[in-house]
Amino acid sequence: MVVFDEPVSALDLSTQAKLLNLLVDIQDRLDLTYIVISHDLGVVKLIADRVAVMYNGQIVERGRPSCIFEQPDHFHTAALIKATSYNE
Numbered sequence: 001m002v003v004f005d006e007p008v009s010a011l012d013l014s015t016q017a018k019l020l021n022l023l024v025d026i027q028d029r030l031d032l033t034y035i036v037i038s039h040d041l042g043v044v045k046l047i048a049d050r051v052a053v054m055y056n057g058q059i060v061e062r063g064r065p066s067c068i069f070e071q072p073d074h075f076h077t078a079a080l081i082k083a084t085s086y087n088e
Contacts, residue, residue: 001033008043020046041077042084045069053077 007023008016024047027034038044044051045065052062055076061068072078 001035003035003037005037006039007036009038009040016043023047039080040084041065041069041080045084053080 004023008019011019020043023034026032027047034047036044036047041051041053048065050062051065051068052059053068053074053076054060055074060074061072061077068077069081072081
């Protein structure tokens, strides 16, 4: 298991994409589990199979990225999605 805390936050979008693609490739090849901590749900969406959104230290929403992005249940999740650099 590998834990990443804001792994690409200081990088430009092009470099972010390259690094995230590399991480996904390594994850697939080595069958790794990643825990990714990020305020950018776009980053999480690209790399995660499951998502837990925290607000004030509590998990307020969890599920598959596609479900959370399509219908967020919590206002904080919706705000994070709106602020994401990969918002679709």
